[in-house]
Every structure is written in structure tokens, then in C-alpha cells.
Amino acid sequence: MKTERATYGLVLLLLCVGTVSALDDTVFLGGRSDSLLFDPTVSIQPGGVQHFSFFYSDPSSNLQGFTITACFEGPLVALPGTFTIEGSILDDVDAEYVAMQADNSEDDGDGRQIIIGVLIDALPPFDGQTAPPTFFPQEIGRLDFYAPQDIDCSRCYPITFCNQINGNGNVVLSNKVVIDNESIDPAGYYDGQICAPANALFVRGDANNDGLFDVADPIFMLNYLFLNSAEPPCPDAADADNDGLLNITDPVFMVLYIFGIGVAPPYPFPDCGLESYPDIDGLDCQVLSPACPVCP
Secondary structure (H helix, E strand, C coil): CCCECCCHHHHHHHHCCCCCECCCCCEEEEEECCCCCCECEEECCCCCEEEEEEEEEECCCCECEEEEEEEECCCCEECCCCCECCCCHHHHCCCCEEEEEEECCCCCCCCEEEEEEEECCCCCCCCCCCECCEEEEEEEEEEEEECCCCCCCCEEEEEEECCCECCCCCCCECCEEEECCEEECCCEEECEEEEECCCCCECCCCCCCCCCCCCHHHHHHHHHHHHCCCCCCCHHHHCCCCCCCCCCHHHHHHHHHHCCCCCCCCCCCCCCECCCCCCCCCCCCCCCCCCCCCCC
16 A cells, blocks of 8 residues: 655645535545445453544535544544554545544633544546445545543544634634535534444353353354353353344354355454444343453
8 A cells, every 4th residue: 555644735735726615425424434335333441452434425426635624622632643444445546645633622712623534536647546436335544542540431532524724723624525626515414433332342152251252162062052051151152143043054154264164253242342333132231241341
């Protein structure tokens, strides 16, 4: 990938060139990047670091660049220098300039803010690469948030698209998308949130809840299914293929992955997490995994 980071001022200057026109079809979204369905909720633990992603959808336009301006609350901390487009649609089209600024101070009177600038085709020979039209949300990039140990568990902290902010500088900026060399207001926004969950986290596939995913887990499930042995402590974790059912497909799925034949279990795996949003399968997890940190 050819990615070069311009100075913050240069990127934003380039993004703001052009006439501001009427609303376009572009929608900005925020949330989790590893969900098949768009998920606006990211889970985090006290003392932990977690990715938060920004997305776009636009069914009709080729996009040349973005300015993203977002606001959030303390005690969350946006980690400077962590914004990356690796693995995103902008990585695929070889975006050339990327810059991020994180304002974690509340002493300046305007709260905590994030400003991100992206130009896709900014270097000679200017061959015209753009982000393509899409009906479905495509990831622009992601950054890391840190949650201090004293974060309020059971609370969600919104990450909102906000306009007319200045970050650490003096220039007032807003959310924009560049189309046909014009800087245009997005048509809408879907805000995300970072939540410190009060309920138990789990690792999918750890059916016996010993903090490991190994051959003991499919054996545990076979005993449960056919020998009336103990029920899985965390049914969500035992649902290895995440089809919403506890049946023979789960130990088979586990065995295939453990021996290198099958695919990895769906999220949350291999790290701790909550059931994907929305959780409609009726399974739940009320027992904390030994592998997962406690949110007091």
C-alpha cells in the first residue's frame, strides 16, 4: 500500500478547496469494523484499548476525499496517531494522504474531538483513483480508544458526527466529502457508541468456560448433547457457529477449526467480547469467562 501522511494543515486545506454545494447522497457511520452487519456499538473494558471505525455509503458518487469531525465524552481517550486505513476500502484504492488529530482536552471549553482528513489521489501523476459508489457501508478507517480504569461500567459513550469544531487548532471544520472537486455536506449520519458492558464477556467456542478453546470444548458439547451432562455455562460461547442453536453442528465446527480444516468462530473470537448486535438468537451469557477481564 502506498500511504503517505501529509501534515494535518495541508490535508485539510486540500479537502476544503472547491465550492460547497447542496447535500449529496453520502452517509457517514461509526461503529465496529468486524461485523457482517453494521454494528454501531463497540465494547471496551476498563484499562482496555479498542478500535472504532468510520464508514461511508453513497450509491451514486465516486468520492475523492473526506473530512470527518466527531465529538466524544471523557473519560474515553482517542489515541493520537492510531488512525489507519489498512484493510479498508481506502487501502484498496491506494489513498495517498491520511491525517488525524485527537483533542482529548476538556479545558479548552469545546469538549473532546476527532478530526480526520483523507485525500485519495493527491500525488502526481494524479491518475484519478476514488472511493467507489456503494449501497453498503464501507470502512474509511479506524482509530483506537482507551478506557481508563475508572470508566463507568454499564454506560455507553456516544461518538457523534459534529460540525463546526476546531480540534487543537483555530480553523473551524465540519464533516465533508469531496466529489467532482467540490466539498459537499454529507446527507446524513449514523452515530456510534463505545460501551463498557455490565454483563459477562465471552470467547466463542469456549463451551466449558475454562478460558481456553481446545479439544475439551467439543467433547464437553458432545457430552451435553448426547449424555445429558452439564449445560454450557455460557450458551453464547457454546454456539460456535453462531447460528443461534446448540446442536451437533457446534462440536463439528469446533473440531474442524481446531485441526486446521475449518474457519475460525465468528466474533467474539479469539478475544473477549459481547454477542454481535443485534442479539436475536435468544442465547445469553451470565457467567464470566476466566479469559475475560471484569467490568466492576
